[in-house]
Amino acid sequence: MITARNIRRRIGGLEDISLEVPAGACTAIIGPNGAGKSTLLDLLAGRSRADSGAVEFGGQPIADWAPLDLARRRAFLPQSLEVAFPIRVMDLVMLGRSPYHGRVSAQEDRAAAETALRLTDAWHLRDRAYQRISGGERQRVQLARVIAQIWRPGSQDGEPRMLLLDEPTASLDPGHRLAVMRLLRDLAIAGIGVVLALHDLNDAARFADQVVLLHQGRILSEGGPADAMQAEVLTSAYGAEAEVIRAGDAAPVIVFR
Numbered sequence: 001m002i003t004a005r006n007i008r009r010r011i012g013g014l015e016d017i018s019l020e021v022p023a024g025a026c027t028a029i030i031g032p033n034g035a036g037k038s039t040l041l042d043l044l045a046g047r048s049r050a051d052s053g054a055v056e057f058g059g060q061p062i063a064d065w066a067p068l069d070l071a072r073r074r075a076f077l078p079q080s081l082e083v084a085f086p087i088r089v090m091d092l093v094m095l096g097r098s099p100y101h102g103r104v105s106a107q108e109d110r111a112a113a114e115t116a117l118r119l120t121d122a123w124h125l126r127d128r129a130y131q132r133i134s135g136g137e138r139q140r141v142q143l144a145r146v147i148a149q150i151w152r153p154g155s156q157d158g159e160p161r162m163l164l165l166d167e168p169t170a171s172l173d174p175g176h177r178l179a180v181m182r183l184l185r186d187l188a189i190a191g192i193g194v195v196l197a198l199h200d201l202n203d204a205a206r207f208a209d210q211v212v213l214l215h216q217g218r219i220l221s222e223g224g225p226a227d228a229m230q231a232e233v234l235t236s237a238y239g240a241e242a243e244v245i246r247a248g249d250a251a252p253v254i255v256f257r
């Protein structure tokens with residue numbers, strides 16, 4: 001549902017990337033610091049433009065989408081969790097609903113925000129000041145904001161919906177990290193396209209349907225986790241010796257030595 005063809009971007013160092021990010025699947029973009037993951041996510045989200053090549057969303061050039069139509073169908077969670085003004089958690093999540101202004105009832109907006117906060121285990125934070133909650137709590141609240149942005153209850157309208165997330169579990173404790181990865185997998189099963197930059201390769205192995213390994217602005221490998229994350233290519237990308245432990249049908253476990 002998002003297609004990138006031969007995209008290049010000098011700032012960010014991306015070289016000739018072609019990629020299909022389908023609906024109803026979870027795609028993990030992995031790779032070392034500076035590989036180009038955030039740059040690629042930005043381009044796939046239509047937040048920046050490639051110097052050459054094309055990005056399409058739902059079969060149409062992403063730059064041709066009307067901003068509000070695009071905002072109701074795809075949401076982007078950046079790495080930075082800063083908000084420059086004081087705001088209550090519930091109000092921040094309701095900002096995610098601004099593309100629906102005048103289109104759905106205030107009740108529906110509130111219900112979407114509540115559902116998103118409950119899904120990310122952040123409902124209890126709704127009346128707190130965003131600036132005074134912890135880093136991991138902020139990450140869950142921001143995730144709720146982007147889920148609320150594309151939330152349409154019982155939506156079977158076939159319209160593409162996509163979540164693009166830049167390291168959405170970076171600040172989370174192990175319990176919340178797993179809960180968020182399970183949530184993202186469930187959203188993908190429900191038909192939403194999920195694409196996320198990830199440093200935890202074991203989470204990528206366990207939860208992603210498709211893995212894309214970036215290195216120095218190029219795709220080094222891609223495919224299902226077992227195919228895309230083989231020991232040699234990981235060792236070469238990360239500059240540390242990788243071992244991939246496989247046991248039956250379970251997701252491979254990756255250890256660096």
Ligand SMILES: Nc1ncnc2c1ncn2[C@@H]1O[C@H](COP(=O)(O)OP(=O)(O)OP(=O)(O)O)[C@@H](O)[C@H]1O
Pocket residue numbers: 011012013031032033034035036037038039040197
């Ligand atoms: N605005 C910019 N101006 C100049 N160089 C940039 C800019 N943004 C990114 N870069 C460079 O482009 C490369 C890719 O950056 P990017 O943020 O996409 O990497 P990343 O894979 O997301 O890294 P990390 O894992 O550290 O988040 C890096 O070398 C970075 O220094």
